[in-house]
Amino acid sequence: MIRRIALFALAVVIAAPLAAQAPAGLQLRLDHSTNAEDPDDVPNVTVTTVGSGFRVTTGPAVTAWNSENTARGAYTLKGTFTLLEPSSHVNYYGLFYGGGGLEGDRQNYLYFLIAQDGSYIVKHRAGNETTHDIQGRTPHSAVVAMDANGRSVNALEVRVGADATDFVVNGVVVHSAAKTGMAGRTDGIWGVRVNHVFPGILVEGLGITQ
Secondary structure, eight states: OEEEOOOOSSOEEEOSSBOTTSOTTOEEEEEOOOOTTSOOSSSOEEEEEETTEEEEEESSEEEEEEEEEEEOSSEEEEEEEEEEEOOSSOOEEEEEEEEEOTTSTTOEEEEEEEETTSEEEEEEEETTTEEEEEEEEEEOTTSOOOOTTSOEEEEEEEEEOSSEEEEEETTEEEEEEESOGGGGOOOEEEEEEEOSSEEEEEEEEEEEEO
16 A cells, blocks of 8 residues: 655745744754855755645755655655756755654654756765764665756656665666664655755655555
């Protein structure tokens, strides 16, 4: 059975690390840039309903989830991401999963993101400051880079199996990771992550199959 997020019936404007004013069930965590050479362009994040999906506009990077959306064991998490307007420089967006402690200093999750230049990353977030590469920035022909108008459409999947996780773009497995160490922490909350300075990312078909 596919469970889909239906949480974005209202627009939200966030100016705090955790959005108290978000609609019921929706939680957003902002990661403000601490790099003076790569600042956030605006202080806020907006999430607005567009058809059956939602559009995310950043400012600061944002992680968005519903604490009721969890997965354990074997499952497939998927979503289709349309780049409506690119960032001013290469930035990433996509899926996160295996999340826990997302509201505090011990946030922990795995994420699979793509960039407007046709590359992808797989990482583990541990706390507020630390990330570990499972697969660093890697170009792949399956990832559709932005066109001359700054747009692209990519369908992402995280296929969690008994022994390994496959990371899929537009039906092509771009990377596989054994479920050992930090890459094995796949049980938990799932949602989306959009890095900073994105004028528009449309997310559609977000959900899991178990």
